[in-house]
Amino acid sequence: MSVLVFIDTAEGHIKKSSLEALTYGADVAAQLSTGASAVVLGSVNDDLTALGKYGIQKIYHATDETLNQFDAQSFTKAIAKAIETANANVIIFSNNANAKALAPRLSARLKAGLVAGAVALPDTSNGFTVKKSVFSGKAFANISVNTDIKIISLNPNAYKITPKEGTAEVVLFNAGVEASKVKVTNVTKASGDVPLSEAEVVVSAGRGLKGPENWGMVEDLAKLLHAATACSRPVSDADWRPHSEHVGQTGLAIAPNLYIAIGISGAIQHLAGVNRSKVIVVINKDPEAPFFKAADYGIVGDAFEVVPKLIESVKKLKGVA
Amino acid sequence: MKILVCVSKTPDTTAKIAFTDNNTKFDTNGVQWIVNPYDEWYALVRAIELKEADAATIIHLVTVGTPDADPIIRKALALGGDEAIRVNADSHDSFYIASQIAEVAKQGGYDLVFTGKETIDYNGSSIGGMVAELLDLPYISLATKFNIANSTATITREIEGGEETCEVSLPLVVSCQAGMAEARIPNMRGIMAARSKPLKVVEPIAVEALTAISGFGLPPAKAGVKLVDADNVDELVRLLHEEAKAI
Numbered sequence: 001m002s003v004l005v006f007i008d009t010a011e012g013h014i015k016k017s018s019l020e021a022l023t024y025g026a027d028v029a030a031q032l033s034t035g036a037s038a039v040v041l042g043s044v045n046d047d048l049t050a051l052g053k054y055g056i057q058k059i060y061h062a063t064d065e066t067l068n069q070f071d072a073q074s075f076t077k078a079i080a081k082a083i084e085t086a087n088a089n090v091i092i093f094s095n096n097a098n099a100k101a102l103a104p105r106l107s108a109r110l111k112a113g114l115v116a117g118a119v120a121l122p123d124t125s126n127g128f129t130v131k132k133s134v135f136s137g138k139a140f141a142n143i144s145v146n147t148d149i150k151i152i153s154l155n156p157n158a159y160k161i162t163p164k165e166g167t168a169e170v171v172l173f174n175a176g177v178e179a180s181k182v183k184v185t186n187v188t189k190a191s192g193d194v195p196l197s198e199a200e201v202v203v204s205a206g207r208g209l210k211g212p213e214n215w216g217m218v219e220d221l222a223k224l225l226h227a228a229t230a231c232s233r234p235v236s237d238a239d240w241r242p243h244s245e246h247v248g249q250t251g252l253a254i255a256p257n258l259y260i261a262i263g264i265s266g267a268i269q270h271l272a273g274v275n276r277s278k279v280i281v282v283i284n285k286d287p288e289a290p291f292f293k294a295a296d297y298g299i300v301g302d303a304f305e306v307v308p309k310l311i312e313s314v315k316k317l318k319g320v321a
Numbered sequence: 322m323k324i325l326v327c328v329s330k331t332p333d334t335t336a337k338i339a340f341t342d343n344n345t346k347f348d349t350n351g352v353q354w355i356v357n358p359y360d361e362w363y364a365l366v367r368a369i370e371l372k373e374a375d376a377a378t379i380i381h382l383v384t385v386g387t388p389d390a391d392p393i394i395r396k397a398l399a400l401g402g403d404e405a406i407r408v409n410a411d412s413h414d415s416f417y418i419a420s421q422i423a424e425v426a427k428q429g430g431y432d433l434v435f436t437g438k439e440t441i442d443y444n445g446s447s448i449g450g451m452v453a454e455l456l457d458l459p460y461i462s463l464a465t466k467f468n469i470a471n472s473t474a475t476i477t478r479e480i481e482g483g484e485e486t487c488e489v490s491l492p493l494v495v496s497c498q499a500g501m502a503e504a505r506i507p508n509m510r511g512i513m514a515a516r517s518k519p520l521k522v523v524e525p526i527a528v529e530a531l532t533a534i535s536g537f538g539l540p541p542a543k544a545g546v547k548l549v550d551a552d553n554v555d556e557l558v559r560l561l562h563e564e565a566k567a568i
């Protein structure tokens with residue numbers, strides 16, 4: 001019996017959210033007095049042995065040609081094979097776009113209970129219960145898993161990465177999966193280098209900015225803070241910004257360390273996607289804007305005056321000219 | 322082409338979230354129910370658009386729920402779709418629900434199964450993947466665009482920090498989100514027509530649930546906002562740096 005963590009990659013590099021999953025998996029293993037290993041599929045450019053510092057002893061690396069492209073069906077089969085080899089009974093994913101396809105497939109394949117969107121370590125004092133986010137972050141639920149094999153998909157930014165010492169042993173294997181039925185024809189990256197779902201800092205703006213031509217200052221501030229940019233729904237609906245930036249109940253749900261909301265009223269559907277942020281800063285000219293009730297810090301003022309000042313002030317802090 | 326669209330009933334996005342029975346049940350008192358927005362706005366409307374492009378397309382809706390889901394199904398039918406199937410069961414276990422949908426899908430022989438990205442209450446984002454695995458079909462999750470020509474679908478899906486486009490042959494399962502279609506409002510004709518569309522009720526197959534909800538909780542309330550003067554932006558930056566340690 002052991003813990004197995006799925007390591008997700010993009011263009012051969014390990015995603016940050018997978019490091020959270022590794023740390024979490026190692027802590028679950030410690031809690032269950034067992035060991036933790038990991039599985040990675042397809043070609044990887046990063047040094048896998050170095051992942052030992054997240055508490056993982058062994059990494060199963062499947063090298064089948066077909067696994068160089070993501071396909072939930074073949075990936076699920078390969079992960080199932082690794083689970084068998086590792087004799088694992090707790091499987092950990094980071095609840096990102098790929099995991100939202102993989103974890104449920106695996107759950108159905110193995111008849112193993114899945115907790116999607118976990119936010120804390122399992123409670124093993126009486127059975128196996130995991131806390132997860134529900135009602136778009138407005139509440140949480142404790143889910144008890146009744147099956148021998150348990151699958152946990154951990155929300156991004158819900159668990160702190162704590163590297164220690166150690167190296168992992170890499171075990172190559174052939175998953176023997178047949179050719180994938182899905183052919184990936186194109187990959188496009190959104191503007192900016194920080195993926196929104198993984199960003200520590202997010203700078204977001206709403207209809208208060210009046211038009212797409214005013215987003216320069218939002219991007220400048222984001223760049224300074226190494227942040228991703230986001231927006232409210234009417235902004236993406238009006239095509240001022242791409243749909244991929246839309247956060248909220250019907251957009252992406254995020255949980256950054258810092259969320260800066262500029263000219264966003266704070267409608268309940270918007271809050272649903274950002275209320276798991278650790279620190280919320282609101283800049284709005286209306287002191288009655290509902291967003292102030294959900295904020296940690298706020299400035300009542302005109303974004304077109306406040307944001308340029310904020311940029312200057314952050315530059316001072318960071319010592320940039 | 323035959324499309325199965327999975328629709329679920331969820332509390333309105335502005336519903337007050339509270340719990341009863343010692344925090345083990347969602348408090349439905351005063352809650353307005355709606356069709357889960359992803360199912361209605363994206364999955365169903367995209368299916369309707371495909372039917373508008375090819376009149377031979379047949380759209381069935383499926384929901385797993387109790388009779389109080391019927392008004393929601395009628396509401397979805399008012400937008401479009403030919404008939405609906407309700408599996409008469411009450412469960413919050415994703416695997417249980419997915420097993421019922423997979424059974425309906427097997428019986429109906431669909432080319433395409435559409436789900437929403439997730440339910441806005443239990444946020445599993447799980448049903449589609451489970452249905453696909455149970456049917457041994459490809460699954461494209463979080464689709465933002467879907468087109469079809471000669472039984473081959475071209476689909477764009479969300480990935481971290483971008484999008485990926487792929488090609489897959491039917492049959493397959495797709496979960497749908499923003500970008501797939503523009504939300505529509507049902508018109509009077511649709512509402513009238515929905516009244517006479519068939520709504521079949523079938524009994525569930527026997528399936529063991531894999532998980533159970535043992536309790537709910539609410540996150541701790543915020544301490545309250547600290548307001549900084551608009552003329553003193555430096556102070557905000559200082560607080561974010563020194564107090565919140567966020568920058």
Ligand SMILES: Cc1cc2nc3c(=O)[nH]c(=O)nc-3n(C[C@H](O)[C@H](O)[C@H](O)COP(=O)(O)OP(=O)(O)OC[C@H]3O[C@@H](n4cnc5c(N)ncnc54)[C@H](O)[C@@H]3O)c2cc1C
Nearest residue numbers: 206207208232233248249250251263264265269285286303
């Ligand atoms: C079912 C459903 C789902 C929804 N899902 C989402 C979702 O996922 N995400 C989402 O965002 N919305 C969603 N909405 C829409 C939501 O209800 C709000 O309409 C939306 O969030 C408002 O966007 P906004 O704050 O940018 O615009 P507005 O509500 O128009 O607010 C603009 C704000 O900018 C302020 N402002 C104006 N000028 C300035 C200035 N110069 N400087 C500073 N502040 C200024 C104003 O005081 C105001 O508070 C949903 C709605 C429904 C019904």
Ligand SMILES: Nc1ncnc2c1ncn2[C@@H]1O[C@H](COP(=O)(O)O)[C@@H](O)[C@H]1O
Nearest residue numbers: 327329385436437439440445446447448
């Ligand atoms: N009870 C249900 N009946 C029919 N479809 C459902 C049901 N629950 C969820 N779905 C579908 O599965 C999608 C994902 O749901 P979930 O995995 O619960 O987040 C939803 O958007 C619906 O399309």
